[in-house]
Amino acid sequence: MSTRIDKVILGEGVQKYSSTKSILLRLKDIPVRKERDGSPEEVPDVSDEMKMDMGKDTVHLVSYQGEFLKPCPGTREYICCGYQILNVGTNCPLDCSYCILQAYFNRPNLRVHVNLEEELSQVFQTIDSEPDTIFRVGTGEFTDSLALDPVTRWSEIILPGFSKRKNAVLELKTKTANTRGLLESGYRDRIIVSWSLNSPFISRREEHRAASLTRRLECARECQSAGFTIGFHFDPLILHRDWMDEYKRTVDLMDKQIEPEGIIWISLGSFRFMPVLKPIIRRRHPETSVLDGEFVLGLDGKMRYFKPIRMELYSFLRELLNQWYPDLGVYLCMESDEVWQESMGWTPETSEGLCNYLDERVRKFFG
Numbered sequence: 170m171s172t173r174i175d176k177v178i179l180g181e182g183v184q185k186y187s188s189t190k191s192i193l194l195r196l197k198d199i200p201v202r203k204e205r206d207g208s209p210e211e212v213p214d215v216s217d218e219m220k221m222d223m224g225k226d227t228v229h230l231v232s233y234q235g236e237f238l239k240p241c242p243g244t245r246e247y248i249c250c251g252y253q254i255l256n257v258g259t260n261c262p263l264d265c266s267y268c269i270l271q272a273y274f275n276r277p278n279l280r281v282h283v284n285l286e287e288e289l290s291q292v293f294q295t296i297d298s299e300p301d302t303i304f305r306v307g308t309g310e311f312t313d314s315l316a317l318d319p320v321t322r323w324s325e326i327i328l329p330g331f332s333k334r335k336n337a338v339l340e341l342k343t344k345t346a347n348t349r350g351l352l353e354s355g356y357r358d359r360i361i362v363s364w365s366l367n368s369p370f371i372s373r374r375e376e377h378r379a380a381s382l383t384r385r386l387e388c389a390r391e392c393q394s395a396g397f398t399i400g401f402h403f404d405p406l407i408l409h410r411d412w413m414d415e416y417k418r419t420v421d422l423m424d425k426q427i428e429p430e431g432i433i434w435i436s437l438g439s440f441r442f443m444p445v446l447k448p449i450i451r452r453r454h455p456e457t458s459v460l461d462g463e464f465v466l467g468l469d470g471k472m473r474y475f476k477p478i479r480m481e482l483y484s485f486l487r488e489l490l491n492q493w494y495p496d497l498g499v500y501l502c503m504e505s506d507e508v509w510q511e512s513m514g515w516t517p518e519t520s521e522g523l524c525n526y527l528d529e530r531v532r533k534f535f536g
């Protein structure tokens with residue numbers, strides 16, 4: 170397991186939840202504190218040290234009071250995919266240098282929403298109330314979907330409800346090899362297991378605590394052989410020396426392990442970040458090369474590569490993937506109509522168009 174948990178904090182009122190009990194059993198050798206013990210984690214103005222490590226070794230069990238199912242924030246200025254986020258927890262035990270979660274300093278620790286099981290019926294009520302809508306739902310936006318699975322067993326809790334619904338799919342997005350819970354479960358229908366990939370250079374240098382690329386692809390192969398539909402995400406694509414050769418190496422590795430016809434989709438997104446993240450990356454990852462390129466402020470307030478550079482990145486990857494297999498459901502994450510047309514050779518024109526394209530992929534794979 171890629172986690173090094175050395176502390177558990179119990180939030181207010183969490184003892185009554187069955188998830189709390191089972192998580193504490195699985196972490197029975199780890200010291201437990203209650204939130205109101207005056208532990209430094211509870212001081213809102215977190216210390217510099219805490220800002221540096223973000224509490225990545227501390228599991229904090231909380232009862233989440235917000236909406237569990239929410240549309241991905243996306244942006245009106247670019248074409249978005251209409252994804253829904255199931256908010257199982259926040260922060261992540263891995264430590265990618267480019268991770269946007271580093272900007273969430275006021276919320277350190279690996280926060281696990283232990284009332285998830287009790288709130289799921291509300292989530293499914295929402296899904297069932299719109300039988301003609303396809304809900305593409307993922308847990309991997311505010312954390313890695315599987316990094317904490319050996320402790321939280323999110324897969325055990327969530328899979329059954331999604332697997333039996335006809336208007337939803339659940340995507341578990343990860344950079345880990347924590348697939349045991351999934352493989353041991355009997356659920357396959359309407360479940361997508363996907364891996365975030367990058368070039369071997371970026372994976373090695375920037376994706377700290379993540380499984381190696383080879384290991385990720387071995388796990389993807391295992392899941393595919395065990396009957397899961399799989400997906401991939403090249404996000405963020407990052408400019409670096411020999412990037413073309415490097416990304417080609419990744420696609421070659423995919424070719425060795427994966428049956429391409431079992432891939433529901435592959436997203437491409439270039440590195441983008443809110444300006445506030447830059448000094449944080451510099452401080453937490455002084456060795457990083459992700460900030461080496463030149464960036465411009467996008468319409469959504471995020472810094473991105475210049476448009477021609479983004480187009481070059483996407484066109485290159487699209488062509489490479491297309492040569493491997495022409496029907497991989499490749500799509501762009503948060504890009505404009507113009508960039509789509511230039512780099513993909515077609516455009517969904519609007520967010521609705523992209524939703525329809527991805528819904529069609531869902532129908533093709535799951536009926």
Ligand code: SF4
Nearest residue numbers: 261263264265268312
């Ligand atoms: S795996 Fe994702 S959520 Fe976790 S540190 Fe890396 S980018 Fe952030």
